[in-house]
Amino acid sequence: MELLEESVVPEAARPVKRQAREFADEHIVPARAERFQSGEYPTSIVEAAREEGLVAMEIGEEHGGQGRSLSEVVAVIEEFFRADAGIGLALVGQSFGTNILEAFGTEAQKRGYLRPVAEGEVTTGMAISEPDTGSDLAGMETAATKEGDEWVLDGEKYWIGNGVSADWITVYAKTDESGDRHGNYSLFLVPTDAPGYEAEYIPEKMGMRASEQAHITFDGCRIPEENLLGPRGDGFRMVAEFFNHGRARVAGHGIGLAAAAIEEAWAFVHDRKEFGKEVSEFQSVQHDLAEMRTEFESARSLLWRTVERIESGEDARKWGSMAKLKATETATECAETGIGLHGGRGILDDQRISRVYRDARMPVIYEGVSAVQRDLIYRNF
Numbered sequence: 001m002e003l004l005e006e007s008v009v010p011e012a013a014r015p016v017k018r019q020a021r022e023f024a025d026e027h028i029v030p031a032r033a034e035r036f037q038s039g040e041y042p043t044s045i046v047e048a049a050r051e052e053g054l055v056a057m058e059i060g061e062e063h064g065g066q067g068r069s070l071s072e073v074v075a076v077i078e079e080f081f082r083a084d085a086g087i088g089l090a091l092v093g094q095s096f097g098t099n100i101l102e103a104f105g106t107e108a109q110k111r112g113y114l115r116p117v118a119e120g121e122v123t124t125g126m127a128i129s130e131p132d133t134g135s136d137l138a139g140m141e142t143a144a145t146k147e148g149d150e151w152v153l154d155g156e157k158y159w160i161g162n163g164v165s166a167d168w169i170t171v172y173a174k175t176d177e178s179g180d181r182h183g184n185y186s187l188f189l190v191p192t193d194a195p196g197y198e199a200e201y202i203p204e205k206m207g208m209r210a211s212e213q214a215h216i217t218f219d220g221c222r223i224p225e226e227n228l229l230g231p232r233g234d235g236f237r238m239v240a241e242f243f244n245h246g247r248a249r250v251a252g253h254g255i256g257l258a259a260a261a262i263e264e265a266w267a268f269v270h271d272r273k274e275f276g277k278e279v280s281e282f283q284s285v286q287h288d289l290a291e292m293r294t295e296f297e298s299a300r301s302l303l304w305r306t307v308e309r310i311e312s313g314e315d316a317r318k319w320g321s322m323a324k325l326k327a328t329e330t331a332t333e334c335a336e337t338g339i340g341l342h343g344g345r346g347i348l349d350d351q352r353i354s355r356v357y358r359d360a361r362m363p364v365i366y367e368g369v370s371a372v373q374r375d376l377i378y379r380n381f
């Protein structure tokens with residue numbers, strides 16, 4: 001059974017998809033159980049992926065990257081998240097947010113910040129969410145104030161991927177109090193060694209344990225004025241645009257996880273015997289598997305239709321949200337059914353399905369909870 005079969009993936013993206021599958025089999029699969037248990041960041045796997053050109057793939061060739069298309073990136077994501085979502089998140093997080101720098105940065109910013117990420121020398125992240133506000137992009141409180149030729153940041157960010165280990169991060173902060181909730185925010189490139197930048201790991205998570213998130217505090221954190229990214233006041237618009245594409249990627253997280261849940265459920269029920277027959281022979285079990293497969297194929301078709309729309313330059317706002325909503329909720333449903341089909345075995349820590357079950361709780365949250373996706377779909381109907 002090959003759930004992530006190629007026919008739905010554009011031909012040009014198939015070679016890198018195959019490369020990602022081989023990489024996952026060689027590096028991710030053997031390490032995933034141990035990394036989940038230890039919660040240790042998968043540094044050696046990130047290094048290996050860098051060497052094979054499987055991280056920060058989307059950065060343009062003119063900036064030292066590979067200029068991989070969205071199809072290629074999504075094809076790789078599906079494979080990584082099928083193998084293991086925690087390690088997958090660590091891998092895709094290497095360049096999180098750089099699309100904004102590439103689209104809106106000055107040449108000097110791209111030289112100084114983007115190129116080193118493309119060349120695998122540094123790690124980055126994106127800091128939007130805060131301890132007291134997550135879903136409401138126009139409700140963030142971290143402020144940036146202009147003092148002479150510097151910006152001074154004060155506030156807190158929470159959940160920030162690579163917030164401790166990154167060399168620099170893109171920070172979303174309030175620069176005005178104009179009353180226009182959407183025109184008050186700007187983006188900044190913040191080196192993590194800037195004075196006033198402090199980050200600590202957030203408490204251990206129930207899932208995606210091999211990935212790293214941080215609680216960041218900005219206490220009079222000073223950065224040069226030229227680190228403003230894009231026009232002042234355009235932060236909300238730039239982030240919203242970034243999420244339109246980003247959500248197709250997160251849909252890929254859901255598809256990879258759903259595939260893992262189905263594979264595990266299928267293997268278990270075809271191996272286990274109860275009442276003198278294989279568990280797979282019960283009709284209700286067969287219907288569960290049929291339902292999982294149907295939801296999976298619907299979600300995957302929607303994802304690849306969305307990728308096609310984004311790549312053809314259409315306004316794909318609602319599509320990104322629909323793909324993310326459907327794929328990530330399908331992952332949680334498949335994980336729920338899958339763990340149920342495992343009986344008592346499902347709750348054992350060393351079972352892949354128990355990791356998938358816990359990991360699947362995350363993509364329904366990040367880059368916008370499902371309620372926010374439903375709001376966006378309705379608003380862009």
Ligand SMILES: Cc1cc2nc3c(=O)[nH]c(=O)nc-3n(C[C@H](O)[C@H](O)[C@H](O)COP(=O)(O)OP(=O)(O)OC[C@H]3O[C@@H](n4cnc5c(N)ncnc54)[C@H](O)[C@@H]3O)c2cc1C
Pocket residue numbers: 096125126127128129132133134135136158159160161208213362365366367368369370371372375
């Ligand atoms: C593993 C992980 C990695 C992350 N990485 C990053 C990162 O790198 N950078 C970053 O900036 N953030 C990151 N996040 C944060 C993530 O984007 C937020 O958690 C998310 O936006 C939700 O915000 P919240 O947790 O504050 O929940 P809240 O927004 O407080 O939501 C709480 C509840 O309110 C409900 N709710 C919210 N809005 C609505 C609405 N409009 N209608 C109905 N109900 C609503 C939600 O459904 C939810 O049940 C990460 C999160 C996780 C779990």
